[in-house]
Every structure is written in structure tokens, then in C-alpha cells.
Amino acid sequence: MEVKRGRFRLSVLEDSAQDCEVQRRIEREVRIREGACKLLAACSQRDQALEASKTLLTSNSRILALMTQLQRMKEAQAMLRAGRRSSDGGSVDKRLPCTGKVAISDIRIPLMWKDSEYFKNKGELHRCAVFCLLQVGTEIHDTDLVIVDRTLTDICFDEPVIFTDVPPGFDLRVELYSCCVEEEFSMGFSTRRLSRLGSASSKKFMATLETAASCSSHSSGTGSPGGESPVLLPALSVRGPKYHLLAHTSLTLCHVQNSFRTHDLTISDTEGSSFWLPLYGNMCCRLVAQPLCMTQAVMCGKLRIRVCEYNVLL
Template identity: 65%
Template structure:
């Protein structure tokens, strides 16, 4: 037990808030018996911390507006993910302390003991209409107000961001073409959509002025003295310094010169908002016209929100059955290999037909209107039968199922009850299988056209086979090319 607890402690980052709680003895030893999930979340937190540090350094070094806006977007996204993972880790610890270990029921116990299946939730075709003044949109009068916007979408521990879009009065809608899929949603999910905005007309080059000045001074003073001067004028590391073992994650986002995004509007979507069509949802707007990041929103957004519960897309159970339709020959049993999936019990002649994608011999409807009950024991086999009844055009049709053992009958009945419970929780998502389009791939970065400078003529020649300091494809030449690029871009 001692060794396992020591291993659990090792999965917690040194100096983190969780480690301090462990030292204070606020968590019992039994909390750390299963640390696989804790370790996974901790790895995600560590990864986002590294990404956030990189975004901070990139933002501090950017001299171009579009680069700075993308770096600030990455910084905002990483910070949001860190806080979400920390909250998820805290919820797990609280559940472990309170011994709230839940599992899918293995017997026909109370319905409250069951857990509904998970599922996919996808949001696509996101549109946010704008409401410009007539003088701005039609007459093109007034100062051109331009903002960079993007959306953050969070469902549980999953957080995604859309592409960044530049918005001005020439646009009537903010359009995001991304299709975002959350793979581990429960029917009680809450999908939070946040719209962030940043004025792209502000001057972000002020943060680089000390570095440019220091560079010029260092070249004038010489290598040794100039190096010391640059060290004093360069900004420190972007991550907050740990204070007394406190977690840097709990401190505010580091302040870095450059653009900053602000929350412009948000909304929360749930199961009741899912419909296999394009719908409008209300937005809660933050800020006002005095804010530099302000955009005239209508107060609504349009999107398509779809869901695919696992009970609709995956095999919930399968096995050999004997089937007899009511009214048929009492001795005419059909042996089938049955698969429970979606709104049907698929009956195949052989198990190999399932793997070969052969059409089933017949199907039995399994939906919210289906009635299933266990009949009296068969006097010959001593096994309970399962009766499935459905209404077809006002007429009731009943199929009788039987298995080879009492255990198989119990397994099938439990699978049916769990399937009905999943359907009752996912509601309209189980009427028909909704279609979810795969996310579109990220667009590649545009290639910078030739501009006749030394940098643009040299860059295409930089291959591993080239010789010479400037033309070698290594870290040094890449840094030189980046500096040359920044110089020529600033010159033009």
C-alpha cells in the first residue's frame, strides 16, 4: 500500500496545489488506489502549460498583427483548457473522497442505479448575425472598425476553438465553418459557446520597441556589454513564479504585451436544444459600444446541433437466439444470431454475416413504444421466454425469444432494460440516427509570395543539401531567416 501511494504521489506535479493537499493529509490513502485517470489529466495539464508558455514567448516576440492575434488566441485557449482540466481533476478527487463510485448496473436493480450511455455531440454551421447601422453598412461612412473573433466551445473536459475570423462592416454574419465533435458527452451535457473578440486596429508593436532599442544599443556597445543590457531589458518568463509551493495554475493568466481577447457573448446549449436541423439560439452579450472589441450583435446565433448516442451507433449486446412469431407453428423456431443496436434487433442467419455486412434475415423494432416482458417458464426447457410486442398499423405483433440458458435470458433482459433507459435519457436523439459530418481539415497557411528581398530569394534555396551558414536547414539558419523576415516585413 505504501509503495502504491508513493507512485500516486509521483504522478502529481511538484509544487502543485494537489501536492500541498496531499502533504496536509486532506486526502485519504484510498483516494490514490486508482490514479490512471489522474495521471492522464495531469499530463494534459502539463502539456497545456508548455503550450501556454510557448504562446507567451511567441506573443512577446511577434511584430506582425496577424501573428500576434493568433498567438493571443492560442494563449486564451490554453488558459481555458488548464482551468477546465483543473476543475475536472478537483471533481474527480471529491468523488473519490465521497466514495461516489458509479457503474453500469449488472442486475435489474432500481433505475436510479443505472448510468446512461455516452454519445457524440456535434455543432456545425455556426453563424452569428451582425446589426450594423445603415450609415456604416450601406453608406460606408464612419471609421472602419475591424475585430478578430473566434469561438471557444467547452463540454466537460473537452475544449475546442474555431478558426479566427476578421470582422468589419462589410460582413453581415460571423461564419465559422468548423464542425466540432465532442466524443464523450452524457445526456445531461452542457455545451458552453463563448465568442471572443479583439480590436485588430490597435498598435501591438509597442511591446517590441524595448527589444529593438536594446538590439541597436547592444550592437553599439559591443558584444559583452550589449548582452548584459539585453538581459536587463528582455521580459522575464511568462509563467508566474511559484510562491511558497502554490500552484502557478491558480494564478491569473500572465500579462504579456500584445493583443488581448475579451468575452463578447456566450450561451449554453443542452439536450433540449438538439434537433436535426438549423436552429437559432439566444446569446448573452457582454460589453457595450464603448469597448474597443465591441461588435453589433443581434443577440442570437444559428447552428446545427446533433447527437449520436452510443446506443444508436454501437452494438449493445449480441448472441444466439431462437425466435418465433406469435400465431405461427408452435414448433417453428428460427435460430438466429441477434444484434441489439439502435432502434432494431437485427437477426442474422449466421454470426459471420455481421462481419461480412450481409443484410439481416429480418429485424424486430426496439423503440420507446416497444413492450418487452419475460413469460412463464417453458415446461419443456425450463427457461423463461422473452416476448417483444410492437404496434404495426393498429395491430399488435409479438415475437417470442428463447435462449439456451437462464444466464443468457437474464443477460438479454438486462440489455433491453438498459437500452430503454438510454433511450429515455437521450430522448429525441433516439428517434432516428442523426447525421454528423466529419470535421473539416485545417486550412494550410498561405504561402508568402516573392517580394524581391534577400530573405524571399534565399528562403526557397534553404535545403538540407545546401552548404554555408545561411543556407543550411538547421535551427541557426531558421532563426536567421525568421529575423530577416521580420526585418523586411517591418521595412515594407
């Protein structure tokens, strides 16, 4: 009985450490969100406004996912305190399959422009800034921004995105967000810069936000003492570019393949929206997975081989 109590205390300590880690991640995302709101209200350049708005949307998604995980962890702890533990104790974890890494790369989303727009170059030039948000559980990544107009036939995100510690029953959600780029914002920018907002500028932008968020945290003391959950204030109402969900899809283990594969997209809006793009309705990508047991030792020890001799009757 004492052994079981010891295991229970150890489990409670591990859960408390996990709670603190999740709360620390939430506080970091809250500070990044506050910095993005301030920058969005102050910036006058188009590329900065688009990056700040993208960061704001990504941080909100991460905060929501982390808060959901924190709530589930607290519910599990409450069940443990109530004594409703599994009958076979710690042997359950040994029967669980190992986790692994999942990588998605070379995302291609074809566009279906009208003949008069693409070949004859007629009509108003419709330009949108788009990016993908990729989520597995609480791990959320965003791609670079891409400026799309009728000169492009595909929306391309070449950089690989890697998820770690993924269970075999994962659900990789891919969301495509779009924002209409107003004409006054696009004035004064070269065509090369319009085609793609590179990852270097995005990394510099995120580094600036994190530095400002860290300084703001130390100066104002906004940490959550005593391990309590941070208070999530509503985002500041600022004017600037707004991203809208254009399409989405979900990928699972059955979609893993060592080659390109086409997946159906669910389009979320209609042609009348300003951020709408003529999507073909499909997405091509490469999705691969690697279990940890392929790169790490799962079991070690001496292997005893017993040879049995059989008499064969002819």
C-alpha cells in the same frame, strides 16, 4: 467480502490512472501556455500576435476545466476511502445511459450595422478579430479567427466541431470572443488576408507551439514526478492583443435538431467597448447528436422467442 475488496482496489487503480491522464493533459496545456506567452512577447506580426493570444486564452480555459475535474476526482476518491460507497455497488454503471458524439457546425451570428455604416460606408472603419470557444466538460475547442468589419453581415464559422464521449445531460457552452484590431497592426495586409486567418496557418502555429513545448519539457524536466499536480504559475504579463467575452449561450440535448435552428445570445458588454460589435442577439447553427449504441454493439447473445397462441372468441 473479498470480492468487494477486490472491486475497491480495482476502482482505486482505475482512478489513479485517470488522475495521471488528467495531470498529463494539464502539463501539456501549461507548456503550450508558456510557449504562447513567449511568442506573444516576441512576435511583431499581427496575425501571429492574434493567434498567440487566442492560444493563450484557450489553454487557460482548458487548464481551469481540467483542474476542476481533477479536484472532483480527488474528492470522489476520498469518499471511497472513507467507506461511503453506493449500496448497490457496481450495478449503478449498468443503469446509466450510454454516451455519444455531439457535433456543431455552420455557426452564423448576424450583425446589425447602422445604415450609415453599412450602406453609405461612413464613419471610422471598426475592425475586430473574433473566434468562438466551445466547451463540453473538459473538452474545449476553438474555431478559426475571423476578421470582422462593416463589410460583413454575418460572422461565419463553417467548420464542424465534434465532441466525443458526451453524456446525455451535456451542456455545450458557446462563447464569442472579440479583440479590437488596431490600425497600426492592419497596415500592410491585403484584404483577402484580413477577411479570414485560415485553418492552415492556425495548424502550423499550433504545431510550432507543441514542438517548442515538448523541447522545453525535455530540456528543463518540468514534469510532475510522483503523479503530483503541476504548479500553475501566473501567466507572463506581456503586451499584445487581448480578447474579451462578447456573447455566450448554452445548448443542451433539447436543442438537437437535424436542421438549422436559432438560439438566443447573451451579450456580455456594451457599445462603448473597443471590442464591441453590433450583434443582432441570435446565433444560428446545426447541432446533432449520435448515441454510441447506434454504432457500437451494446448487448450480444442468443435471442429466444416464445410464441403464444391465443383463442379468440367471436
